[in-house]
Amino acid sequence: MGNNGGKHHDQNGAPSPYAVATNRLHVDRDKLPAAIALFKQARDEMDELLSESGRNIQMRPMAADRVSTRVAEVLNHKGMGGTNSALGTMQQFHTQLKNIVTKLEATLAHYHRLEANNRDGIRSGTNV
16 A cells, blocks of 8 residues: 555556555555555544544633633634634544545445456356
8 A cells, every 4th residue: 555646556566457546545456454444443533533622622711801712712713613723624634534434445345346246257157
């Protein structure tokens, strides 16, 4: 598994017949289960981090004065407000991880269907 600029080659440099590329991610067919497990683990860790962050990232004013209240508002906006906030960025990354897992699982399922169709075709004597 690695980033090779979208080229699909095996370890010897030959074109790989069992490679998956999503944008710039390249995963060999036999490495798909490990890649899925790795991205699922990262996604699950982001689930926990997001859950914690939603509870703990909010800043409270340090005092009852107007400046402290305004500083807390600004920091809360930077931390939690919108897609450019820390929380928004974490949510976007979490979404990307979920999408990668979905695509890799769909690719693996596609390979399993192809392999099953090939086996069935060989057993029935038809060319696939």
